Structures are given as C-alpha cells and as structure tokens.
Amino acid sequence: MTVKQLQNEILNLKRKVDITILAHYYQAIEIQEIADFLGDSLILSRIAKEKANTEYIIFAGVDFMAETASIINQDKHVLLPNYDSCCPMAAYLTPEKVREFKKNYPELPAVVYVNSTAAVKAECDVCCTSSNAVKIVKAMKEVHNVDAVLFGPDANLADYAEQISKIKTIKMPENGHCYVHSQITVEDIKAVRKEHPISKLLVHPECVRDVRNLADFVGSTAQMYKYAKDSPSEVQNFIIGTEEGLLERMAQDFPNKNFYVAKEKLICHNMKKHNLELIKYLLENPEDKNHEVKVPIDIAKRALIPIEKMLSYS
Ligand code: SF4
Incomplete structure (x- = not known):
C-alpha cells in the first residue's frame, strides 16, 4: 500500500x-x-x-x-x-533530584521544562516550554521576589533563559540536554554558512550558547515557523537548527523560500x-x-498545578 x-x-x-x-x-x-x-x-x-x-x-x-x-x-x-x-532529556531529572534541590534551595521556585515526567512536574512550581521559558523565569522572580530560580532538566534552555532574562538559573542537573540540538557545533554553523552565505540562521534554545550566539533568531519550533512565515519576500534562505521535521514542514508550506539543515541527520529517533x-x-x-x-490521579492532580500556572502566564 x-x-x-x-x-x-x-x-x-x-x-x-x-x-x-x-x-x-x-x-x-x-x-x-x-x-x-x-x-x-x-x-x-x-x-x-x-x-x-x-x-x-x-x-x-x-x-x-x-x-x-x-x-x-x-x-x-x-x-x-x-x-x-520517550524523551531521553526527561530522564535527566527525577522527583528525588528535584526534592534534593528544593531542600538545598528552599527559598527558590522550581521551573520545570515540559520535557519532563509527570512525577517531576508534580514536584515543581511552574512549567515552561521553549517558547515561554524567559517569560516564566521573569514571572517567578517577580512573584517570589528572588534573584534566581531552579530550572531543569535542560541546562541549555536554562542557560538561554538566564542569558536573556539576566536571572540566575540553578540547573537541575548541570548536564541535562537534548542529544539532537546539543550536537550542533560552531564548526557546523561555519560550514553551512560558507555554503549558504546569504541565509538567516534560526536555532532552538536547546542548542549550546556558542551556537545560539551565532544565530539571527533563537526560538521554539513554532516561533521559527512564524519567523520564516513573516519574513519579507526578499529574505529567501534559512538555515534551520532543529529537528528535520520542522524543515520539511516549512519547505512544504513556503515553497518560495529555501531551507537548509544546520547539520546533516538532525533527527530525534524517539x-x-x-x-x-x-x-x-x-x-x-x-x-x-x-x-x-x-497518569496516576494523585500525580496528575499535583502536576496539573504547574501546567495551569504556565498556561496562565502564556
Ligand atoms: S528532540 Fe527528541 S530528545 Fe530532544 S527534547 Fe525533543 S523529544 Fe527530547
């Protein structure tokens, strides 16, 4: 068939x-x-x-x-x-680890990326996505009157939120990462830019800081899609630093623009x-x-609180 x-x-x-x-x-x-x-x-x-x-x-x-x-x-x-x-990044953070961090930093709110298990969400104060991480971290600073937040499990997204908001993020844990986005290197970007010099570079905040710093735009998949959609017609070429599925979508939806991968085989096998x-x-x-x-009902009820809090801020 x-x-x-x-x-x-x-x-x-x-x-x-x-x-x-x-x-x-x-x-x-x-x-x-x-x-x-x-x-x-x-x-x-x-x-x-x-x-x-x-x-x-x-x-x-x-x-x-x-x-x-x-x-x-x-x-x-x-x-x-x-x-x-499943998402291997989510496996970097367990409910036990969150409780340990909260014990060590009892005054700090815990921000958890949606790429986490329900049991981990249930231990945290608020969820975030790659679209709204900066906004959520800023809101936590205001609401809790603190200078730092706990943030997990993606250390690169935490670093991005810290870089933009200027609010310290304590990474839960230090090495949480996405194997798809974190494999993009500065050398990859230099090579693809040499091949396609007049291109806008769009990357996901799960990429490492050195790569993000080279980008014309850092954003979630939906934000990258919007950036390409709203770009003036004379902006024709885009290098995409995220999973290849988004590139396929954009190539189909915007046939008059050209999309190139930041690195070959950026595939999330999961x-x-x-x-x-x-x-x-x-x-x-x-x-x-x-x-x-x-999700077991007791965990679902507790995990719903940070999810709803995030939706109310977004
Ligand atoms: S791309 Fe795959 S591994 Fe990376 S965060 Fe998303 S689901 Fe997880």
Whole structure:
C-alpha cells in the first residue's frame, strides 16, 4: 500500500471514530499531513485542553507530551501510537533530584521544562516550554521576589533563559540536554554558512550558547515557523537548527523560500518511532490499553498545578 493510500484509509477511518490526532512538528511529514492539529509542545498542550473535544486523542509525539495531554484531559483517553516513544532529556531529572534541590534551595521556585515526567512536574512550581521559558523565569522572580530560580532538566534552555532574562538559573542537573540540538557545533554553523552565505540562521534554545550566539533568531519550533512565515519576500534562505521535521514542514508550506539543515541527520529517533500503520491500528482499536497513557490521579492532580500556572502566564 502506498503512503497516499494509507493516508486516505486513515482519513476515512477518522470520520467514523471520535478521535483527534495531534502531531508535533518533528513527526515525519506523512504523519503531519493527516493530523488534525500540528504544533510544538505549548501549542499542542493548549489544543489538547481547548479544542480536542473527542473521547480519544492520538498523540504523535513523545511520552511527556502525551502525559501532559492526559493530565489536562483526565476524562479522555490519550493514546501513543508507539508506546516506547520517550524523551531521553526527561530522564535527566527525577522527583528525588528535584526534592534534593528544593531542600538545598528552599527559598527558590522550581521551573520545570515540559520535557519532563509527570512525577517531576508534580514536584515543581511552574512549567515552561521553549517558547515561554524567559517569560516564566521573569514571572517567578517577580512573584517570589528572588534573584534566581531552579530550572531543569535542560541546562541549555536554562542557560538561554538566564542569558536573556539576566536571572540566575540553578540547573537541575548541570548536564541535562537534548542529544539532537546539543550536537550542533560552531564548526557546523561555519560550514553551512560558507555554503549558504546569504541565509538567516534560526536555532532552538536547546542548542549550546556558542551556537545560539551565532544565530539571527533563537526560538521554539513554532516561533521559527512564524519567523520564516513573516519574513519579507526578499529574505529567501534559512538555515534551520532543529529537528528535520520542522524543515520539511516549512519547505512544504513556503515553497518560495529555501531551507537548509544546520547539520546533516538532525533527527530525534524517539519522535520518529510512530508511523501511519500504528495510527491506523489505533483508529481501528482505540480501546487497546497497551497504547493508553494514564497518569496516576494523585500525580496528575499535583502536576496539573504547574501546567495551569504556565498556561496562565502564556
Ligand atoms: S528532540 Fe530532544 S527534547 Fe525533543 S523529544 Fe527528541 S530528545 Fe527530547
């Protein structure tokens, strides 16, 4: 069966089942094409809460995103096409580590990146995404009247929030990182800029500071998408420092612009564990409990507090 035939079968099935399909920008393009909603983690969190009015939600993303959707939609069934799709960055921070940091810095609020487990969120004061990390850190300084915050698990995003807000972030832990974004080096950027000299460089805040400092724009996937969309027509060329899925999306949506990867093979293999066959299976078998992400109710209730706090600030 061709990809097109499989996509058509999925679209036909979707008319008969009470299901919303959410997909992250890092999904393969054929999954992005059949999704009801597409976005980064903040957009998808909002959509899960405000627009996914169905009994079932298929979440083509990694486990923490499905957990977040489940926490804010406790009456719905959130399904992961491949249950093993996890984010290695989230594994850098455990609830025990957060409690240890809070014990050492009892006066500081704990800001947690949404790329974290529900159990970790439940220990923290407020969540953030790569779109709103700076805004959240500034809000915590005001609300708690402090000069620093605890921040985890991504040390690069913490460093970015500190660089822009000038508010100290104590990294929980020092070495948390995303293996996709942190592999981009200054040498990679120099090489790609030599090849495409008249280009805007857009990078994700999960990149290291030396790479971020070379960029024309630092932002989340949704912000990079908007930057390219809103750029004047004479700005034609963009080097993209994030997972390749976003580049595919932009190349399709903005055919008059040129997009180049900051480095070959910027692929999140964890995001790419889903496929159309698995999505079709879930449309036919939405009640299969092996694919359902359910956060224990006591953890869900506590994790909801920092998520809602973040949404109220965004
Ligand atoms: S791109 Fe990085 S942060 Fe995002 S899911 Fe993959 S490993 Fe996690």
